[in-house]
Amino acid sequence: MARHIAIVEDEPTIAANYRDALSRQGYLVSVYSDRPSALRGFQQQLPDLAIIDVGLGDEIEGGFDLCRELRSRSPELPIVFLTARESEFDVISGLRLGADDYLTKDISQAQMMVRIVALFRRVDALKAPSLKEDIISHGKLMINKERMNTRWNNLNIDLTVTEFWIIYALARHPGHVKNRQQLMDAANVVLDDNTITSHVKRIRKKFLAVDADFDAIETAYGMGYRWKAV
Amino acid sequence: MTLNKQLLCVSIILLCLPWAGCQYIREVDNIFRTSQEQTLMASTKAVASVLSQQAALLQTYNSDEHFTPLYFHPLASSLWIDGYSEGWESIPAIPYQAAHNPQQSVTVRSAIHNKKLFLYFQVIDNNVIYNNPAQSLIDDGDGIAVIAASGRQYIFTTSAPGNVIARYRNETNRIYRESKINAYWQDTEAGYDLEVSLPTELAAGRLSFYIIDQNADNIRSNNSEHKETSNNHTTDYYGPMANAPHSRPPYYIYQSAALQQQLDIFEQPGQRINVVEPHYWLLAKTGTIELPKAIEQRDTTENSHWLIKKLYRFLLNSNIHLKTQYSESTNFSERLEVIRGFDGHSNSRWYKDPEHSSQNILAVAVPVFHNKAEATEANKQNIIGVVVAEQSSEQLAALSDNAFNKLLALSLGAIILVAIALLGYTSWLSWRIKRLSRAATEVLSDDGKLLDNFPTSRAADEIGDLTRNYAQLLQRIGDYTEYLQTLSRKLSHELRTPLAIIHSSLDNLNNQPLDPHSETYQQRAKQGAIRLGNILTAMSEASRVEASIENAELETIDLFTLLSGVSAAYQDIYPQHRINFSSSNGFNYTIQAVPDLLVQMLDKLIDNAASFCPENGLIGFTLSHHNKYIEITVSNDGPLLPEKMRSQLFNNMVSLREQNKNSSHLGLGLYIVSLIVQFHHGSISAANRDDASGVFFTIHLPT
Numbered sequence: 061m062a063r064h065i066a067i068v069e070d071e072p073t074i075a076a077n078y079r080d081a082l083s084r085q086g087y088l089v090s091v092y093s094d095r096p097s098a099l100r101g102f103q104q105q106l107p108d109l110a111i112i113d114v115g116l117g118d119e120i121e122g123g124f125d126l127c128r129e130l131r132s133r134s135p136e137l138p139i140v141f142l143t144a145r146e147s148e149f150d151v152i153s154g155l156r157l158g159a160d161d162y163l164t165k166d167i168s169q170a171q172m173m174v175r176i177v178a179l180f181r182r183v184d185a186l187k188a189p190s191l192k193e194d195i196i197s198h199g200k201l202m203i204n205k206e207r208m209n210t211r212w213n214n215l216n217i218d219l220t221v222t223e224f225w226i227i228y229a230l231a232r233h234p235g236h237v238k239n240r241q242q243l244m245d246a247a248n249v250v251l252d253d254n255t256i257t258s259h260v261k262r263i264r265k266k267f268l269a270v271d272a273d274f275d276a277i278e279t280a281y282g283m284g285y286r287w288k289a290v
Numbered sequence: 291m292t293l294n295k296q297l298l299c300v301s302i303i304l305l306c307l308p309w310a311g312c313q314y315i316r317e318v319d320n321i322f323r324t325s326q327e328q329t330l331m332a333s334t335k336a337v338a339s340v341l342s343q344q345a346a347l348l349q350t351y352n353s354d355e356h357f358t359p360l361y362f363h364p365l366a367s368s369l370w371i372d373g374y375s376e377g378w379e380s381i382p383a384i385p386y387q388a389a390h391n392p393q394q395s396v397t398v399r400s401a402i403h404n405k406k407l408f409l410y411f412q413v414i415d416n417n418v419i420y421n422n423p424a425q426s427l428i429d430d431g432d433g434i435a436v437i438a439a440s441g442r443q444y445i446f447t448t449s450a451p452g453n454v455i456a457r458y459r460n461e462t463n464r465i466y467r468e469s470k471i472n473a474y475w476q477d478t479e480a481g482y483d484l485e486v487s488l489p490t491e492l493a494a495g496r497l498s499f500y501i502i503d504q505n506a507d508n509i510r511s512n513n514s515e516h517k518e519t520s521n522n523h524t525t526d527y528y529g530p531m532a533n534a535p536h537s538r539p540p541y542y543i544y545q546s547a548a549l550q551q552q553l554d555i556f557e558q559p560g561q562r563i564n565v566v567e568p569h570y571w572l573l574a575k576t577g578t579i580e581l582p583k584a585i586e587q588r589d590t591t592e593n594s595h596w597l598i599k600k601l602y603r604f605l606l607n608s609n610i611h612l613k614t615q616y617s618e619s620t621n622f623s624e625r626l627e628v629i630r631g632f633d634g635h636s637n638s639r640w641y642k643d644p645e646h647s648s649q650n651i652l653a654v655a656v657p658v659f660h661n662k663a664e665a666t667e668a669n670k671q672n673i674i675g676v677v678v679a680e681q682s683s684e685q686l687a688a689l690s691d692n693a694f695n696k697l698l699a700l701s702l703g704a705i706i707l708v709a710i711a712l713l714g715y716t717s718w719l720s721w722r723i724k725r726l727s728r729a730a731t732e733v734l735s736d737d738g739k740l741l742d743n744f745p746t747s748r749a750a751d752e753i754g755d756l757t758r759n760y761a762q763l764l765q766r767i768g769d770y771t772e773y774l775q776t777l778s779r780k781l782s783h784e785l786r787t788p789l790a791i792i793h794s795s796l797d798n799l800n801n802q803p804l805d806p807h808s809e810t811y812q813q814r815a816k817q818g819a820i821r822l823g824n825i826l827t828a829m830s831e832a833s834r835v836e837a838s839i840e841n842a843e844l845e846t847i848d849l850f851t852l853l854s855g856v857s858a859a860y861q862d863i864y865p866q867h868r869i870n871f872s873s874s875n876g877f878n879y880t881i882q883a884v885p886d887l888l889v890q891m892l893d894k895l896i897d898n899a900a901s902f903c904p905e906n907g908l909i910g911f912t913l914s915h916h917n918k919y920i921e922i923t924v925s926n927d928g929p930l931l932p933e934k935m936r937s938q939l940f941n942n943m944v945s946l947r948e949q950n951k952n953s954s955h956l957g958l959g960l961y962i963v964s965l966i967v968q969f970h971h972g973s974i975s976a977a978n979r980d981d982a983s984g985v986f987f988t989i990h991l992p993t
Binding site: 165 | 783786787789790791793794795797798800801823826827830834837838841851852853855856857858859860862885886889890892893
C-alpha cells in the first residue's frame, strides 16, 4: 500500500512541484494550502508523513501550531518542516515542537527524497524490529542505524535526521577528522559552513543535556570535527 | 574664526559707548565754560559798575597824558637805603635811553611801602663826574633830579659815593637840603647806582625825575636834548621830565588801600579781581586763583579718585588748545583782554595755567567808565580802568568732576552689564551650537553606524528647531540605513520561495524525458538557480552572524592551537598559495573567545587574502603577544589598498574588488570580520606593507 504524505504549503506552485515529485516516487500525496483545511484532512485520516511550511497564508507561525497538534495526536508521525525561514530561532522552535527535521526550501528534491525514505525506514524499524541491526557502539555511544536511534550512556538522544547522519558520519570512524563537506555529504544537505557549525552545536547541546561532561565531539579548527577516540 | 572670536570682534563696538560719553562730557564742558564765562562776566560787571560809581578812587590816574607815570610796586618790607640792589630783584626796571648818547641810559625801579616811596636808579655812564661843592652844590657834576607834585626838584649830586643829601631850590632860588629824603650813591663799573627813599607826603601824589649828565670834555653833542654850558662843561638831561623840568610831574601810580578795601567786598574763593589803570598797571587786587586747600581737598577726596580726575582733565584738555600761558604780573599791557577792555569791550580769554598743566585760567576784562559817562564803546576816553577777574577752570572742573564721575560709573556699569549679558548670551548660543555640532559628530560611531544618542531639544528658538530637524533627519537616515541593512536579509528571505519554485520545477523537469538540448538548458537553469541560492545565502550571512553572535558563549581557547590548526587546514584548501604561520614563542595565547566565530573570521580573512593574492603568492599569519592584547596579522601579496577607502573597508556592502570578477562578492566578508572582532572587544585595521609589496590586516584582541 502506497504511503500517504501530506504537504501543507501555501505556495501552490511549490506544493504542486513536490506533489509531482513525490507521486512519481509512488507516494500518495495530499496538498493543503492552510491550517484549517489541513486539520480537517488530518481529522479524517492521519498521513504517514507530513511536510509543513511554517508560514501558512496569514498565519505566520501556522506551521508550528499544526505541528503541535499533529504531535499531540500521534507521537510517532514523522514531521518535516520545509520553509524559507532559516533563522536559528525558527529552527530551534520547530525542532522543539517535535519535528523530525527542519529543511530550508533550497534543498534539492533528491536530498528530500533520501530523507523521506530514511524517515519511513525508521518508522518501519520501530514497528517491526528486524533481526539484522546495524549498531555502532563506541564508549558510551550506541547508534542504531536502522532505527536512527542514538543512545548515550544508555539514555536516548532525540536527534533530527540531519543530526543523526552527522553523528553517524563522525562516530563511524572515531579519531578521524570529518570536514564540513564530508559531513554535508553524509547528512545529504547542501548547506553553508555555518549551518554545519550550528548543527554540531545543537548536537553537542543535546548530548550535554543528558551528560554535563560530554566532550566527545572535538573541533579541529579550520578542518572540521572528529569523534574523540577512547 | 570661531564664534567666540567673532563675538569678541563685535563686542569691540561697545567701546563706542565710552567714546560717546567723552563726547558728551566735552559738550557739557563747553557749556560749563560758557556759563562760567557768563557768570564771571556778570560778577565782574557788577564790580565795574560799583567802581564807576566811586570813580574818585580811579580817575586821578587818567589825568596826565604827557608823561609816562611811575608805578610804585608794593613792597613787603622796608628797604635799607645803601645803594645796593638787594630787595629790588622782584621789581621790574624801566629803562630810559639818553637821546644824545646811546651809551648813556638809566633804569629805574620804584616801590612803595608804608607811606614811603623808594626809587632805585641804575645809571650807565662811562664818565661819572662828581659834584664839586666849590662850583655849586646843585649844578655841578652828574646827578638825578626828582620832581614832586609841588614842583620842587630834589637834586641828588655827590662829591663821593655814600650818603647823598637831597637839595632843592625854593621859590627864591636858594638851595635847601631836604632831610626827610634818604639817598645813597654807589659807584658801579658801568656808572653809578642811586637808591632813594622819600615820604609820600613830600611827593604828594605826583613824582617824576630826570638824569643830569655832565660831560667832562668840551665836545658838544649837537643833538642833546637840553644843554647848559657852564665853564668848560656841557650838561645833558634825559629821562621822563628832561624836556619839561618845570611842568607838573605826572601822578605816580601805586596800589591804593582804599580801592583795595572797596574790592575786598567782592572777594570770593578761587577768584581774583584786579583793577587795572589805563597804563595797564595794577591798582588793586583781591582773592587768589588757587582754591582754598580745604575746598580742594574736600572735592578731591569726596568726589573723585585721582585717576579719574586725571583722565577727566586729560579728556577735557584735548578739547581746547591754548597757546598763551598765564603769567602773573602787575603790568597788564601784554594781556589782550585788558587791551580790548580799554577799547570798551567786555571780553574774556582763556590761559594755560603754568602751574597745573591740566588746568586753565579764565580771565574776564570789563571796562570801568567814569561815573557820568555812558558805557559805550565810543566813549573810551572815559574809561578810567578795567576790572579783570580771573578764575581757574579747576573750579568748574571740580564741580563737573562729580558729574563725570557719575557718568563714568554709570556708563562703565552699563557697558559691563551689557558686555556680560551679551557675552553670556552669545556664549550660551555658541555653547548650544557647539553641543549640537558635537552631538552631530558623536552620533556617527567610529565604524560609521548611527547611534541613538542625539539629544532632543525643547527650545522654541531656531537652534531648537535646528536640533529637532537634525534629529528628524538622523531618524530618517537611521531608518533608511536600517532598511538598507535589513534589505539583503529581507530580500534573501523573499527570494527563497520563488527560488524554491525554480529548484523544484527543475528537479521535476529532470525526471521528464528530455531531448539533449532541453537537458542542456535545464542544467544551465539549475546552475543559475544554485548560484542565485549562493548569493542569497551570502546576502543573509551577515545577519546570521549577528544572530549567532547574540547566542554566542565565550570559551577559553588557545589562539596558538587554533591558528596553527587553521593555517594548516588552509594550506589544503588553497594549494595555489603559500600559507605561512609564525608566532613569537613563550607566551600564553589563551583568551576568552568564541572559537567558531574566530574561525569564521579567519575564513573570511583568508578568503579575502586568497582572492587578492597572486598565484604562488605568500599569505602570512602571525601571532604575537603584547602588553594588553594579542595581535593577529593576516598579510598577502595582493594589490595595495586605496587610501580613500581604508576606513570604509569594514563597512557593510563595501567591496574594493574589480567588478569583472566572476564570483559574487557583496562586500560582506570584511564586515562580518569586523562584527566578530567587535564582539570580542577587539579592533581591526588594514594597511599596506611598508615596502608596498602587499596588504596586511591587523587584529587586536584583548587578553
